[in-house]
Amino acid sequence: MYKTILLVFFCITSMLANPECYKEGYSELIRSANDHEIVFKNGTVLPYRTNDLKNTWDEKLTNADLEMQISQTYRIDSDLTINYLYSPGRLRYQPFFQAIYGQDEVSISKNLVTIKWQTTNGHKNLLVSKIFGINEKLIEINKEILKLPFKERIFADFVGTYNYRFIKDTNRLSMHSYGIAIDLSPSATQYWKNEAQSETSKITYKNSMPLSIVRIFEKYGFIWGGRWYHYDTMHFEYRPELLAPSCFNQK
Numbered sequence: 001m002y003k004t005i006l007l008v009f010f011c012i013t014s015m016l017a018n019p020e021c022y023k024e025g026y027s028e029l030i031r032s033a034n035d036h037e038i039v040f041k042n043g044t045v046l047p048y049r050t051n052d053l054k055n056t057w058d059e060k061l062t063n064a065d066l067e068m069q070i071s072q073t074y075r076i077d078s079d080l081t082i083n084y085l086y087s088p089g090r091l092r093y094q095p096f097f098q099a100i101y102g103q104d105e106v107s108i109s110k111n112l113v114t115i116k117w118q119t120t121n122g123h124k125n126l127l128v129s130k131i132f133g134i135n136e137k138l139i140e141i142n143k144e145i146l147k148l149p150f151k152e153r154i155f156a157d158f159v160g161t162y163n164y165r166f167i168k169d170t171n172r173l174s175m176h177s178y179g180i181a182i183d184l185s186p187s188a189t190q191y192w193k194n195e196a197q198s199e200t201s202k203i204t205y206k207n208s209m210p211l212s213i214v215r216i217f218e219k220y221g222f223i224w225g226g227r228w229y230h231y232d233t234m235h236f237e238y239r240p241e242l243l244a245p246s247c248f249n250q251k
Contacts, residue, residue, distance in 0.1 A: 004061050017071045018246040019048055025241035028132065029100060038066055039056075044099050057085055057199055062172070064091040074223055074242040076215075082205045087228035089239055094173060101129055101178040105164045107246050112162060114181050119157040120150065127162035129179035137220040138182065144216045152210040155185045181237040182222075184209070189234035201229070209233045218243065 019033040032039045038046045052063035060068055063175040071089035075081075102108030113130045115138055116123045128135050145156045145201050162179040166172060174183040190206040216223045224233030241247060 002031070017067045019066070019070075019240045021070050021244040021247035022066065024244035024246055025239075026100070026132075031033075038096070040099065042218075043157055046095060054133075061093055061199065062124070062170075064093050066093050066096060069093050070241060073247060074227065074239075075131050076218060077227070080205070080207065080226070082231070083230050084202075084225070085200070085229055087230045089223045089225075089242055090228060090230060092172070092175075095219065097173075097178055097180075101131060101180065108164065108178055110165065115139055117156075117159055118146055118152055119159075121157070124159060126182075127179060128177065128182075129162075129238075131180075132238070132240075134180055137222075137238070141220055141222075145213055148210070148212050152212050153209060155188065155213060158185045158187070159183065160186070175237045182233065183234040184199050184213070184236070186234045191234070192228075192230045202240070203229070203231075205229075205231055207231065207233045 009179060012106050019035055019038065022038050023033040024031050029040055029042075031041045033048075035048050037048055038144075040046075045064060046064045049063040050063065052065070053059045054063050054065075054068060064089065068091045071091065071246050072086055074088040098104075102111060108129075110127050112127045112129055113135050116124050117126045117138070126138070128138055142156070145153050147153075160183045161176065163174065163176040165174050165177060167174050174181075189209055192203050195206075196203050197203075209224075209226055214226065216225060217236045221238055221243055223239045223242055224238040225235035225237075
């Protein structure tokens, strides 16, 4: 019964995927997108679907393809409605990000630049990707955060960005490896694995990240890990395909 419910859930979410999200989100790089393939302007072609097993949640995490990557619609819900195993953005097709940001640590590092991130008591130097002007977007985000009340902007004082590494206990690269993710105040925010280790465990949602900060990041194409069932409320990553008109759903 449990497996049947999961299978129905996965089928429904896959039906919602629209390949146009990729062309809209990455128009500078992608020439065309359909339900067979994604074609980059430099000639790179990636399959929209792969034949790897995707029946369980763990298989989806490990074997996600481009269809699966956008199968869960990113929603901006003011009441933070979180549904079981609904974590839009966590199902990632690694070859897609490698095609954009670099195939390995050396090639990725060539696209990294240093920005000054202003805090309430000075600044920090952060390594981030310059592709799509992510560095410039983060500078603008930083400026807007500094205009917030002190009790909110202080969450941006403790920050981490680039770190080439694999996600713990997996062979999947962290999004920090590409220089497109940023964590704020890890000691003052919440992470689902502090409550449960199993991906399919029943967990209770927790969050202390001010939504004022979240809305600023989302305006510039970043999604927030606090909108995931597997909540990671310190985490933001640049994912414009999930905020593209064909994919985005605002309640």
